Amino acid sequence: MRLVAVDRLAQQHGLTSRQSLGDARALVPNLIAREVDHDLLTALFADFADWHSYASPIVAVMADRASYGDLVLDITGVSYLFGGEEAMLQRVTERLAQLGFAVGGAIAATIGAAWALAHYRPGTILASGEAETLFTALAELPVAALRLDAEQVAGLNRLGLKRIGQIRDRNRKAMTARFGHGLVERLDQALGHIDETLRPRLPPVEHFAERRFAEPVGLLDDVLMTGRDLAIRLCLQLQAAELGARAFHLFLYRVDHKVTVFTVNAARATRDPAHVARLFAHRAERLTGEFDPGFGIDMIRLAAGDLCRLDATQIGAFERRDGTEDLDHLHDRLASRLGSRAVLRLAFVNTHIPERSECLLPADETIPVDPEAEPDPDRPRPLRLLPQPELVEVARAEVPDGPPAGMVWRRIPYRFVKVSSPERIAAEWWRDDFLLSTRTFRQPTPEEIAERKSREPIEEIKRHPIPSRDYFIVEDEAGHRFWLFRQGFYTQATMPDWFLHGVFA
Amino acid sequence: MHGLQKQSVLGDLRAQIAAIEKRPVLAEGAAMLRETAGAGFLVAPPGLMHEVHAEETRNAAMGLAFALGQARTLIKPERPAVFFMQLMHEAQQQGLPYGAGLASFGFDPHDLVFVRVKTINELLWAQEEALGCKAVAAVIADIGGAPKVFDFTASRRLAMRAASGGASLFVLRYGAGREASAAQLRWRIEPAVSGEMRFDPRAPGTPRWQVTLERNRLGLAGKTHETSWLSWKNGFELAGNRKRPPAGRVAGRGAALPGAVPAVLGRRLQQTA
Numbered sequence: 001m002r003l004v005a006v007d008r009l010a011q012q013h014g015l016t017s018r019q020s021l022g023d024a025r026a027l028v029p030n031l032i033a034r035e036v037d038h039d040l041l042t043a044l045f046a047d048f049a050d051w052h053s054y055a056s057p058i059v060a061v062m063a064d065r066a067s068y069g070d071l072v073l074d075i076t077g078v079s080y081l082f083g084g085e086e087a088m089l090q091r092v093t094e095r096l097a098q099l100g101f102a103v104g105g106a107i108a109a110t111i112g113a114a115w116a117l118a119h120y121r122p123g124t125i126l127a128s129g130e131a132e133t134l135f136t137a138l139a140e141l142p143v144a145a146l147r148l149d150a151e152q153v154a155g156l157n158r159l160g161l162k163r164i165g166q167i168r169d170r171n172r173k174a175m176t177a178r179f180g181h182g183l184v185e186r187l188d189q190a191l192g193h194i195d196e197t198l199r200p201r202l203p204p205v206e207h208f209a210e211r212r213f214a215e216p217v218g219l220l221d222d223v224l225m226t227g228r229d230l231a232i233r234l235c236l237q238l239q240a241a242e243l244g245a246r247a248f249h250l251f252l253y254r255v256d257h258k259v260t261v262f263t264v265n266a267a268r269a270t271r272d273p274a275h276v277a278r279l280f281a282h283r284a285e286r287l288t289g290e291f292d293p294g295f296g297i298d299m300i301r302l303a304a305g306d307l308c309r310l311d312a313t314q315i316g317a318f319e320r321r322d323g324t325e326d327l328d329h330l331h332d333r334l335a336s337r338l339g340s341r342a343v344l345r346l347a348f349v350n351t352h353i354p355e356r357s358e359c360l361l362p363a364d365e366t367i368p369v370d371p372e373a374e375p376d377p378d379r380p381r382p383l384r385l386l387p388q389p390e391l392v393e394v395a396r397a398e399v400p401d402g403p404p405a406g407m408v409w410r411r412i413p414y415r416f417v418k419v420s421s422p423e424r425i426a427a428e429w430w431r432d433d434f435l436l437s438t439r440t441f442r443q444p445t446p447e448e449i450a451e452r453k454s455r456e457p458i459e460e461i462k463r464h465p466i467p468s469r470d471y472f473i474v475e476d477e478a479g480h481r482f483w484l485f486r487q488g489f490y491t492q493a494t495m496p497d498w499f500l501h502g503v504f505a
Numbered sequence: 506m507h508g509l510q511k512q513s514v515l516g517d518l519r520a521q522i523a524a525i526e527k528r529p530v531l532a533e534g535a536a537m538l539r540e541t542a543g544a545g546f547l548v549a550p551p552g553l554m555h556e557v558h559a560e561e562t563r564n565a566a567m568g569l570a571f572a573l574g575q576a577r578t579l580i581k582p583e584r585p586a587v588f589f590m591q592l593m594h595e596a597q598q599q600g601l602p603y604g605a606g607l608a609s610f611g612f613d614p615h616d617l618v619f620v621r622v623k624t625i626n627e628l629l630w631a632q633e634e635a636l637g638c639k640a641v642a643a644v645i646a647d648i649g650g651a652p653k654v655f656d657f658t659a660s661r662r663l664a665m666r667a668a669s670g671g672a673s674l675f676v677l678r679y680g681a682g683r684e685a686s687a688a689q690l691r692w693r694i695e696p697a698v699s700g701e702m703r704f705d706p707r708a709p710g711t712p713r714w715q716v717t718l719e720r721n722r723l724g725l726a727g728k729t730h731e732t733s734w735l736s737w738k739n740g741f742e743l744a745g746n747r748k749r750p751p752a753g754r755v756a757g758r759g760a761a762l763p764g765a766v767p768a769v770l771g772r773r774l775q776q777t778a
Contacts, residue, residue: 323582323583323584323585323586323639323640324585324640326638326639326640327585327586327638327640327641329638330634330635330638330640330641331618333634334620334631334634334635337627337630337631338620338622338627338631341621342620342621342622343618343619343620344618344619344620344621345615345617345618345619346604346614346615346617346619348604348614354603354605357604357605358603358604358605358614360619360621363618367615374608375604375605375608375609375614376605376608376609377608377609377611378609379605379609380609381603381605381606381608381609382566382600382603382606383566383569383570383573383602383603383606383607383610384565384566384569384599384600384601384602384603384606385600385601385602385603385606386597386600386601387596387597387600387601388597409563410563412563417698418699418707418708418709419707419708420702420705420707420708420709421705421708473708473709474709475698475699475709477698478696478698479696479697479698479699479713479714480563480564480696481566481696481699481709481712502566502600502603502606503563503564503565503566503600504566504606504709504712505566505567505569505570505610505712505714
């Protein structure tokens with residue numbers, strides 16, 4: 001067990017992170033140690049990252065190096081809003097410090113340099129982005145400031161390379177051979193020779209409208225009303241840019257450093273404020289339980305995402321109405337209230353296996369049309385398919401592989417008077433996951449598993465491990481029509497299972 | 506002008522006027538039902554609320570088939586969509602409409618929009634919302650149990666929505682009980698032994714059902730029909746009428762129904778025929 005982080009008091013007693021707990025206890029017998037809660041830290045950092053989008057649109061959490069995580073803000077072009085870089089750094093770190101966190105921060109031109117300075121020289125602001133300036137600032141820092149692995153740091157230290165300044169002019173090939181590619185890459189990243197990109201937690205937004213409140217608001221109605229106002233402002237912006245958006249995000253910045261995001265999607269690009277406001281109203285109805293203003297909301301931002309060009313269209317007189325717009329609006333309203341997985345359309349997949357030959361996709365997505373996959377209307381198929389085929393008991397046919405004479409389904413017996421000839425559907429051997437499994441249909445009981453194990457698998461099955469299905473259309477005396485299939489074959493040792501897969505009209 | 510053509514043009518004009526005036530087409534519908542009842546099978550005009558009762562959930566496909574067959578006559582270029590709504594947890598009990606099955610039945614699967622919800626309240630809301638849309642031809646709601654929320658008041662709301670919006674609502678219900686409802690038409694569907702398969706006498710052939718009109722607020726109730734669905738002809742046919750050629754059958758088009766609008770019926774089948 002090792003220490004992950006130490007507070008100021010512990011530092012004064014000579015404890016450092018990465019020290020083993022035993023050593024630390026020897027130094028400070030009354031040490032209070034807590035196990036690190038990674039989930040909590042991740043959640044906390046995610047909240048912080050979202051909340052800091054008030055300062056800059058691009059915020060990311062880097063969890064790869066430090067055991068607790070690093071918050072990275074791209075402040076290109078935004079520091080003037082806070083009165084300069086110095087003021088911005090002070091304001092951002094102070095707000096966190098007021099909440100009782102120990103914060104170290106720095107501003108530099110590269111992510112690597114900023115990380116190194118924030119961890120080893122907090123408070124530094126390095127305005128220039130030139131490699132030489134960066135190098136002078138970093139030269140005296142220990143090699144660990146380059147975000148290296150523990151083994152890499154230990155290896156470098158063993159060779160007496162303790163400062164960043166010592167390793168820059170070494171033979172790069174030899175260094176790569178000895179310490180891996182990571183070392184040279186990290187060095188180049190810190191000095192700005194190669195680019196490093198951030199993965200922002202929130203989708204980047206180009207068009208948004210926001211409102212800050214003097215007094216925090218807490219009522220859902222207030223939020224929705226503000227949302228409506230913002231929608232009008234945002235849509236004017238979009239109109240000026242001749243753009244439409246397919247996604248709208250409403251960010252609620254809470255006083256206590258949390259951000260709630262509500263997202264609605266539109267089936268087609270829109271900039272109609274009334275429609276957007278209505279979608280948010282429906283969305284709010286669905287999730288009143290999710291809405292938690294905490295101690296209040298001090299800023300609301302409405303952002304448009306998924307932008308595309310939308311030219312001005314004629315509405316009102318001489319309008320062409322073909323219904324698609326009405327239908328898209330209906331889809332949006334239904335999806336915003338019921339969730340996007342509630343409004344669906346059929347898409348066909350090119351396969352013979354009945355349950356895989358189609359899938360339901362959200363109606364607002366573009367449905368791929370594959371002419372090969374379109375179903376053949378001449379092939380008899382049931383009007384309703386059971387999502388999970390149901391196991392039925394079938395009286396053994398007169399001849400092996402022959403049609404069934406009757407069945408028991410949902411505890412009701414049926415006697416068939418009409419049976420079609422079988423239609424064999426075999427597994428698709430050219431696919432990876434080609435096996436037609438019965439596993440998904442029913443979990444076998446332990447006795448059944450034991451029984452199957454006790455049976456000796458015969459040669460036939462060994463040679464053909466792919467079961468095929470024989471589908472029958474059956475009709476009973478009253479006129480109920482069903483789609484039955486037999487999975488596998490009758491052999492000397494095995495009895496195949498029968499399933500009911502669908503009902504005919 | 507050919508008589509039939511004239512009739513369909515007149516029918517179109519009537520529907521257009523009704524759409525413009527936003528007036529319920531009930532009065533018109535009653536006349537139309539009376540007209541078609543003598544000749545063949547009833548085809549209901551738009552803007553009505555139907556209840557389709559099946560004895561048990563194993564007959565779910567028959568109710569759906571009947572509703573789809575009626576709904577398909579209502580699809581127009583400016584009303585392209587039919588909605589199917591179901592509670593998510595009832596999908597296994599009743600089965601989900603199957604795309605390939607719809608195609609072999611004669612219904613274009615791309616016209617159907619699925620709405621899968623968690624609660625009955627959401628289902629009612631979604632029905633109302635869809636019925637209010639000008640681009641929806643019909644809404645088919647599959648309700649497995651007998652939920653308390655779906656009472657007379659709720660059905661009255663839906664019936665009024667359907668009348669004002671001009672889309673038809675088909676509520677598929679199961680079981681022997683009949684609750685108070687504001688539906689204008691109530692049908693009972695029972696299975697019947699299928700027709701003959703031409704090449705294989707032992708196999709099930711053309712699907713047939715017994716359809717009873719239990720209630721008709723527009724007049725004429727209590728008549729039982731044995732009906733076949735002929736997908737290649739695109740329409741219902743009375744099983745008794747098999748010897749006669751279907752009345753509305755125009756060469757190249759596939760309407761077996763008097764009163765139906767042939768051009769709309771067989772959009773896909775026209776191409777294949």
